[in-house]
Amino acid sequence: MGITERKERDKQEMRKNIIDAAISMFLEEGFEKTSIRNIAEKIEYSPATIYLYYKDKDELLYDVQGEAFTQMFELFKKEATSEDPLKRLEQICHSYVRFGINNPEMYDLMFIIKAPMNAVEEKDEWRNSENCFDYLLKCVGECIEKKLIRFEDVSIATLSIWSMGHGLISLDIRCRFKVMNMSDEEISQAITKTINEYLRMIKT
Amino acid sequence: MGITERKERDKQEMRKNIIDAAISMFLEEGFEKTSIRNIAEKIEYSPATIYLYYKDKDELLYDVQGEAFTQMFELFKKEATSEDPLKRLEQICHSYVRFGINNPEMYDLMFIIKAPMNAVEEKDEWRNSENCFDYLLKCVGECIEKKLIRFEDVSIATLSIWSMGHGLISLDIRCRFKVMNMSDEEISQAITKTINEYLRMIKT
């Protein structure tokens, strides 16, 4: 009964095909300008065909989001490898912020827009970000264990660090720092400095 | 020549009419479900009429955003009035976070979505948030002056505090804390605790 297996393989392949097309279009044309019709055109299928593999756009975006988190996770594993947990925490933070600033469209999908989270409404759990989140959580846990940071609760510490990073990235991406009347260069430097100041303050 | 003045008054009145309708619809139906056509229907005008007062939706949203910031500014002036700058800073932070959690649709417009910022692209300055931002900036400035917080640079300090608050609010609004597997109640408590921990750490 190898046919049903091959069919399943084909199905997964088609899904990959769709997602890859979506990702490349996000990077080329931006997120907002990418529609189901555009994606269908890119892979040379009818728009209706996409609905044979994804029940709606939100579900498609959910899978794209998963792919994006995999990419960021790989980045973490490459750039945040120090043996010292505190040092590694700093590496993660800077890696995270750099990723956000350099890949605004992907960051959008991962952390800002609502759409992909609608697909999770029912199953009530969001697994896409688990790899990255756990990577941070584990690191923060080690820092607390060795009393390297001024936190006692791992959850609170992780929440704090994540929120600081996300706050900086998302306010920047969405141009809210315009109120500060700084040049792009100044903003970029201020973000880095703010992260460093924060890391300095949470140190024991 | 009172006629041109009255015309100008009428024009402003109509704009107010449009904005008020938009705001009430955001609160009732949510942001995403509110279209130009819906707003036009609500004020009993043709959709095309709105374009006589606003060149596009972004410009309309920009004014709604301005109104929202005025409201939050009033909230700050009411809830953050302590003489002690540090105490006032804490009041602002909690006021800010509470506003965001309780008014997600408005917060969306003010800090998350891209649309209203497109209207600012040309004039290159974003005045809508100035009242609130300056209120925070002034408070932080006093805190630094009196050496109540472990910052030296007012801009960096303000950036840090704002980003922490925004990070918490926006990740919550967009359901990204789902990865933590906590109940709504637990998340709410964790957010408050994270803010308090942060305020504790930046204290001298």
Added chain:
DNA sequence: TGAAATTATGAACGCTGTTCATTAAATTTG
């Protein structure tokens, strides 16, 4: 009162996500 300027609108354009009856292809059965 009639001409000119302003204000309002209905209809249309091109786009969106999505559905569904119909067609084309692949697989199973006789």
Added chain:
DNA sequence: CAAATTTAATGAACAGCGTTCATAATTTCA
């Protein structure tokens, strides 16, 4: 191998969106 059945793909359509523009209604000015 051919016929019947299941699976896959599509074109056309629906209802919605932001926006534009020629036309119509109203108001102002001479």
